[in-house]
Amino acid sequence: MTPDYYLVLAAILFTIGAAGVLVRRNAIVLFMCIELMLNAANLALVTFSRINGTLDGQIISFFVMVVAAAEVVIGLAIIMSIFRTRRSASVDDANLLKY
């Protein structure tokens, strides 16, 4: 069983995540798509680790999970407070910071 399939899967997952970030407006869905991209990256890292026979990739993927967890905490908090003030979770409505 070649590791290439895992890499292809990682690429597909990442593409789905990126496309989701670009086309969806709901902040929660956006968040999930970001998680998808992060996990695609994790998968790629683990796969490379396997291919090279070293543990580096696996260790980095743990870091990624920790960072992702921290991000979720802060990100959800921000989304909650935006939703409270605007009654909307659409990222296109939160466009005040512009020219």
Added chain:
Amino acid sequence: MEQTVEYAHATGLLSGIWLLVAIPLASAAVLLLLGRKADKWGHWLGVLAVASTFVLGLLMFFQLGGLDAERRSAEQSLWDFIAVGGLHVDFGLLFDPLSGVFVLLITGVGSLIHLYAVDYMEHDEGRRKFFAYFNLFVAAMLLLVLGNNYVMLYFGWEGVGLASYLLISFWYTRPSAATAGKKAFLMNRVGDAGLAIGIFLMFATLGTTQYDEVFTGVSALSGGTVLVMGILLLLGAAGKSGQFPLQAWLPDAMEGPTPVSALIHAATMVTAGVYLIARSNAIFTANHTLQTVVVSVGALTLLLGCVIGAAKDDIKRVLAWSTVSQIGYMFLGVGLGGGAYALAIIHLLAHGFFKANMFLGAGSVMHGMHDQVDIRRFGGLSKYMKWTWLTFMMGWLAIIGIPPLSGFFSKEPIIVAAFEREGWTAWLYGSAALLGAGLTAFYMTRLFVLTFHGPKRWTEDIHEPHESPYIMTVPLMLLAVGSIGAGFLMSTSVPDWLEPVFGQEQAEAEPVLAHWLLTTLSILVTLLGAGLAWALFRNGTAEEPEPAGVLVTAARRNLYTDAFNEAVFERPGIYLTRALVFLDNKGIDGAVNGLAAAVGGSSGRLRRLQTGFVRSYALSMLTGVVLVVGAFLAIQLGWLA
């Protein structure tokens, strides 16, 4: 021709030369600084300052006369004026025979005119200021003639220019007076620039501006350098003396009060050009072409002045053009060189008397006629202003050269000297001088007859013109005495007196016509001109100028010299400034403002990229990452190799 010039040191009374400049200067300072406090007595201080300077000058003059001919000069260095590198200029004064006669003319005629002005300016609020400027003028003029180097001369030269400007536009609330002052100042600048460059050239080639060193060194210079130096000095002289091509300011200068016209624009300041050339005789004698240029300027100007003077109706302007013309005679004299230098100085002194006399006479007439200046509106005044009439008559007879009045002894020798040149130039310049004498007789007689004789053509508001008070007529009488006697007295004494300055008179060349014939001719021409004017204007003239032929119209418009100046210098100047303003506004400002607008505008467009939509930022980040990764891959896989 090797020539060395040395001046003796000042001794005795002559060591107080500086007082001659200091007294009027101090008086001017007091009058200006005290302001209104000095209003009550300021004019008398002004008169006193000039009169005491006259007495002092007279004493010094006599002491100078007591010295030997070789040592007849007094030089005094007061302090280092400028000492920078190789340039060293003393604040030095020189009292020699030439300066001496000028000092006497300036302070003597000046005192009389100051006295006259006490009454003339009586009803003017600015009388104290007037006397302050007047004293300032006397101080500057004395510095001009007493300096012992060209920088001192230039100092005085600018000083009289300033005083002249202040006094021409003394009634500055009148636009015409303000403009005339500006015109005089600007035209003088043209000449002064020439003089300044001439002095620079002197320093560059000779390394000094002291008179004695310059005159000694000039014989070693090349002919071309001397010519350029002389032309530059001549430009300065022409500017100050109202000679062609810088004559246009002088007649307009008559906008000033009449005593100013008499002292500054007739008797003294305008003769500074003649003084400059006479003083620089070593430079002008050293180059024949230069002398020809000076003679030509003189001859041209004297005819120009006569022709225009004959067509003017303003009494002061006729006298002003006559001044231009008479100074033309003086330039003719100093240009001829040799013995004619002294003749020019004699004419200058005699002119100082009779022209000041006539200007003050004109002032007296205006005083009695409600400031009317148009000779078409005078007539028959001889009955009402006896003293003015008599003294003016002396001035008139003197200027047209009727023997034995002073003009005859001063002008006729210049005419004869003009005939003493070689070949056809004798005929050219001689006949110009002779023609000028006839024209002078014509226009001065016209002026005299229209003012004092013939039917009354007064304006309605005048019933009985009054004679001026004695404080005005006494100076007139004294000047009239000068107009009568000065010429005869000076014709023999002055050439001897000035010998230390101009050198030994060379053997006289014979005139192309016999001497007695020329004298007779000049008297005949004069009588012809005077007789013609008498016949034409005995019965008065129209009260308004009538349409006239081409020549008279041209002369009324100053032979189109003003129009020429306007077309050639003024308008191109105005267009040039307009073009520069346009270039500045549209070109330079346009480039700077355009750049700023371009930056501002394009950043305004670029700003629109910041949409505020998170997803569009994400797209651009993704695009960037894809590009970077693509580039890495391209290099890694050797696609670009």
